[in-house]
Amino acid sequence: MRPAVASSADLDVGAAPALALVAGEVSGDLLAARLMAGLAPRLPGVRYSGIGGPRMLEQGLVSDVPMDTLTVRGLLPVLLRYRELKGIQDRLRDRLLAERPAAFIGADYPGFNLGLEQQLRAAGIPTVHFVGPQIWAWRRARIKKIQRAVSHMLVIFPFEEAIYREAGVPVTYIGHPLAETIPLQPDVAGARRALGIPVDATVVTVMPGSRMAEIKYLAEPFVRAVRLLAARDASLRFIAPMAGERQKAYFRQVVAQAGLQDVPLTLVDGASHDCIAAADAVLAASGTATLEVALFKKPMAIAYKVLPAEWMIIRHMGYLPWIGLPNILAREFLVPEFLQHAATPEALADALWFQLTEENNRARLRERFTEMHHGLLRDSARASADAVLRVIGR
Template sequence: MVVGMVAGEASGDFLGAHLIAALRERVPGLKFVGIGGPKMEGEGLDSWFPMEKLAVRGYVEVLRHFLEIHGIRRKLRRRLLAARPRLFIGIDAPDFNLPLERKLKRAGIPAVHYVSPSLWAWRGGRMSAIAKSVDKMLVLFPFEEPLYRAAGVPVAYVGHPLADLTSDEDGSAAAREQLRLSAERKVIALLPGSRQSEVRYMAPGFVQTAKLIAARQPGALFLVPLVSRETRAIFEEAMYDAGAAELPLTVLFGHARDAIAACDVALVASGTATLEAALARKPMVITYKMAGLTYRMMSRMATLPWVGLPNIIAGEFLVPEILQHEATPENLAQAVLNSLNDPVVNRRLPERLDQIRRLLRRDTAARATETLLPWLQSA
């Protein structure tokens, strides 16, 4: 029995891998085809196209790659229609997956979308398109479920797997031992994103910020976990351009969770990594930069004052957000140092972030699997 599945970036690859493993436990013999990254391939997905081709964010950035992405979707649709999977699961990447899901649904292939587009933050007019594209929506956050129910879209809240995987114990000591770091040294994690396009925007500012922090916080060490050779090359090029070869900075291949657990504070590009830092109960500064036109368009359609997931879930500014033109190295460095050295923040924030973890911990893979089983067990 074939299941189609598409993820467009590292966070979706993580979700997809856990879902594949859970589905295989309940329905042995399933074959998974589509597009995914190394984690999904490690669980047995036959990925027909490189996932990195889809990892583009923002209007201007997508336009630059439109023909290539459109061509991949067209070829993928043909192969899926030929394979006739019992079920298709699109994981996040709504601009790629929703049009594909709509075509497959029209052809009689059930389509489930895993991870809601940010309707609660912007582009709320998409709900009608979603209703025509999916047979069910699996959402990660509790405030999303009533939005779909009100619109008549079948929905299930499944929680977030990162919350399931995060220990209740403080993992700082173990992570530092794993990375061979001193327990006394101040450690700052820099997470500039997973997509090549966003790392190009974020890396120069992150490097300059690290230089300022290093000058003001002697002995600080920086950890930079990156997901691919390509993103590592982009970041190292930014270091070279900034003359930052002497920075006390270690670039890691993967190990994002270890870097977050080991750090005293994180500077994080807005995205799933902010949730990872929140679940680890770490102080952080959230930032983001993108093409100016993209930012102006998104700002006009935004309906919430926050962009970072911890703040959105909490409904308040738990941690600082410094975006676009305000995201100068000086502003970022000062915010990181404030978070690093403020005893009030370090005392109060962990408990507030722990509330987020308790809210999202729902045994996600098992819940999602139960929701999908009727399609996979029917005759």
């Protein structure tokens, strides 16, 4: 059962030490929870408050609002909810300025966290930002705000360390927590047994994202691609992990509106890692899931779609030719990417078919993804905890 969200009044403000954390999405919740687990034995009696998800709550976070309240993707959706999100930020800022935690730790979610960090740091509260914003991909001018907002940056990709060091931002490369939680050699048979899938089946895993905006734009082309693949090979098994009941209901609604209820796609509650481990190939929304797929050594195709007006804005803001994390880390198109209008069912189905059937490509990807896994593998909980302890002088 998910722990209840509590208010700051539930905290014993007389105890010490206290740390504040904010995560706005599932990936940040995972990152922050690992940091909290690394800190707890080294800071007896530590109290955590802020905003976070179920993993952070399990580590003892007292969350002012449910993390889902902050979860929003894209420039225009953020603008539509600006007053609501700003109100949450202001209330949290005022509480933290009154309570003065030993440090504030922002777990990703830079649009919200950097603004909060800037205000807290100006008031003398040390700030740590966990996962450097992707200034190497777009919005490079954001480094100036980071210089003002962040006392110490924790980065999860090795090439990021030099970027922040050159900008004068104290930085520590801590490795990527997913490289620790995902085994170097996934248990494919075990994952299939857990999901009730025959061990000898050919499995395609479909991952349309955890955010509603992703599902809105990707559910229909993804399911149509499944229909095309099923027509090529009726023995294929298709599964799609759903991040929660809201996402599953919304996915079904999009599929029903498109008249695609008959497509042989099984929705799975959570269990995303089992679904990836069980797969022979994966169709994934751009984001952290693509790195998870790479760490599981699976061939994939990546898709990205947003509101057309938003696409007109952001397509001119990127600095790199890649959007998928595996391709960014490899500095080449290891796996195909389909952006906006290119993310058609036909193109996605063709790409998945290639990933399923070309053995030389599959072997090459396993080798490259294994190298990538080793490069990201560190004791991230300890490394991030060490950095936070240095910041607070412990």
